[in-house]
Amino acid sequence: MIRSLLIANRGEIACRVIRTARRLGIRTVAVFSDADRHxxxxxxADTAVHIGASPARESYLVGEKILAAARETGAEAIHPGYGFLSENADFAQAVLDAGLIWVGPTPASIRAMGLKDAAKRLMDEAGVPTTPGYLGDDQSPARLKAESDAIGYPVLIKAVAGGGGKGMRRVNAAAEFDDMLASCKREAAASFGDDRVLIEKYIERPRHIEVQVFGDSHGNVVHLFERDCSLQRRHQKVIEEAPAPGMDEVTRTAVCGAAVKAAQAVDYVGAGTIEFIADASEGLRPDRIWFMEMNTRLQVEHPVTEEITGQDLVEWQLRVASGERLPLRQEDLRIRGHAMEARLYAEDPAHEFLPSTGRLDHFVLGRGVRIDTGVEEGDRISPYYDPMIAKLIASAPSRDEAIDRLIDTLDQLEVWPVRTNAAFLARAADDPDFRSGDVDTAFIPSRIDRLVPELGAPESVWNLAATAMLASDFGRGEEGEPWDSLQGFRLNVAPDLKVAIAHGGETRLIDAGGDPPIEGIATARGENVLVFSAGQAFAFTLPGVGGGAAGGAASDGSLVSPMPGRVLSVDTRQGDTVVKGQKLVTLEAMKMEHSLVAPFDGIVAELQVGEGEQVTEGMLLVRVDKGDA
Known part of the structure; x- marks a missing residue:
């Protein structure tokens, strides 16, 4: 067994690998950038080595620095986690050339499956069904458009070197093609250093089905059943589950068998995922599921597979990398119960899902489910990396019970002042169609209006905040629980107590002696009373005191940059009349494009940036004035 392990990654996955390594008695080495010093x-980890500045390209993506850290600490093996260098064949080869153990597939397997066009050709040769499309070398816009016209719209443009939902665009009509192609190529070049694309027929009711496979160096390959990852937003997974709802044994045998065949075609060793797209217009059928791509690494959603099989996939990785055979044979693996994972992101759904950065001053994730995270209270969410805070994994004997456990956990989250998507996730999980298993990849986009929580606090939350203020020492400059001092209250008496409170630029006079407040939690912190209810956080304060803002655009129409980034496009001019929701500026930050939109109908009074400019967090970009728009 490996004795010492360097984890060439950060955050949640680094903590996840450390947890298993510690259980196996393996010494661990962490690497960190400036932003991750604490x-x-x-x-x-047992040991940690600084590897550079905060941007990933100056630290986590520099293979030479990671190898130097391994030499410095005497690490015997390197685990890449996911993202960063995990699917970089050249880095894997460099690890092996340095005499170290690479916890992952061979460089040859990574190369074989790393480019989507070459992988699809290989799968065709291996007899694995693939989706219709264009995989040619001619990358001219004219040829790509001609192929798309021939395939028939809608089509999907995908970056050849893509992954993680980046570098993908759906094109509904020929008139959209040129703009979508340019956007896709731009994002692909920024994310992967390669702007080549392929074209696929877009499946109208697609479901994203993937199969966990595992191989060892002795020629054994097994599958650990399927996962459904259809709940996506902008091609990024939101909620994943195992097993896939509606999957019968005939279809499961077919798709899992195809996945094993795909892994065998490249002599696969280690953990991998074969991703399929299924046409769900007539349910899941063996003849309507096609190979999309292979991820030659551990996946973010691997915990749901662990929960239904009772296996530790990181332990499997370490044992296989140590030269051992797979721990179990195919006939020994069974599905037990149901598991569901929700990705808790630091983002604000009410403001176009803009990432939210800053210090986690209040951070309580609750109990009753498995929680994989890389942060604790007091840590900071950095603008330099993916904004995922945690993975919440609920398992239960049945799918309905797993959904209920997940929603209960999401409802009880307490995170402040960083914004999260908890309420959005809970609404998605509680949707009747999701509960019935009627899902596809358009599930979230088609319901986005009802899944995103409304701006502002509900009436019941105002009542709870007012009650908390009256029942606490709020306003005396001391921080503590609002229930510590119950001034003005007498048991079994209905007092007539009113208090003026402010939230999001609005002030109300609330009768705190009325109906009992809703279920929720309130706590005093600084100048705010915080109310946590149904996965959301609301900040209230006394009138005239700062704080209590809802985040995003200010009430005066000022749109500021939520983080450092680059202006990709400016879609308005000073003096233009705009309507609520109209896109004004598009930023690139955290390797994603983020649109800032008009908060209300009005006129662009100020425009402070131009295309291509670098912006800092908090910088004013646009100000919209209300008027006769």
Whole structure:
């Protein structure tokens, strides 16, 4: 067994690998950038090495620095986690050339499956069904458009070197093609350094089905059943589950068998995922599921597979990398119960899902489910990396019970002042169609209006905040629980107590002696009373005192940059009349494009940036004035 392990990653996955390594008695080495100097994975590892500045391209993506850290600490093996260098064949080869153990597939397997066009050709040869499309070398816009016209719209443009939902665009009509192609190529070049694309027929009711496969160096390959990852937003997974709802044994045998065949075609060793697209217009059928791509690494959603099989996939990785055979044979693996994972992101759904950065001053994730995270209270969410805070994994004997456990956990989250998507996730999980298993990849986009929580606090939350203020020492400059001092209250008496409170630029006079407040939690912190209810956080304060803002655009129409980034496009001019929701500026930050939109109908009074400019967090970009728009 490996004795010492360097984890070439950060955050949640680094902590996850450290947890298993510690159980197996393996010494762990963490690496960290400037931004991660005090991160949880650094604190949990046995040893930690600084590898550079905060941007990933100056630290986590520099293979030479990671190899130097391994030499410095005497690490015997390197685990890449996911993202960063995990699917970089050249880095894998460099690890092996340095005499170290690479916890992952061979460089040859990574190369074989790393480019989507070459992988699809290989799968065709291996007899694995693939979707219709264009995989040619001619990358001229004219040829790509001609192929798309021939395939028939809608089509999907995909980056050849893509992954993680980046570098993908759906094109509904020929008139959209040129703009979508340019956007896709731009994002692909920024994310992967390669702007080549392929074209696929877009399936109208697609479901994203993937199969966990595992191989060892002795020629054994097994599958650990399927996952459904259809709940996506902008091609990024939101909620994943295992097994897939509506999957019968005939279809399961077919798709899992195809996945094993795909892994065998490249002599696969280690953990991998074969991703399929299914046409769900007539349910899941063996003849309507096609190979999309292979991820030659551990996946973010691997915990749901662990929960239904009772296996530790990181342990499997370490044992296989040590030269051992797979721990179990195919006939020994069974599905037990149901598991569901929700990705908790630091983002604000009410403001176009803009990432939210800053210090986690209040951070309580609850109990009753498995929680994989890389942060604790007091840690910071950095603008330099993916904004995922945690993965919440609920398992139960049945799918309905797993959904209920997940929603209960999401409802009880307490996170402040960083914004999260918890309420959005809970609404998605509680949707009747999701509960019935009637899902496809358009599930979230088609319901986005009802899944995104409304701006502002509900009436019941105002009542709870007012009650908390009256029942606490709020306003005396001391921070503590609002229930510590119950001034003005007498048991079994209905007092007539009113208090003026402010939230999001609005002030109300609330009768705190009325109906009992809703179920929720309130706590005083600084100048705010915070109310946590149904996965959301609301800040209230006394009138005239700062704080209590809802985040995003200010009430005066000022749109500021939520983080450092680059202006990709400016879609308005000073003096233009705009309507609520109209896109004004598009930023590139955290390797994603983020649109800032008009908060209300009005006129563009100020425009402070131009295309291509670098912006800092908090910088004013646009100000919209209300008027006769």
């Amino acid at each position: 991160a949880l994975h650094v604190r949990e």
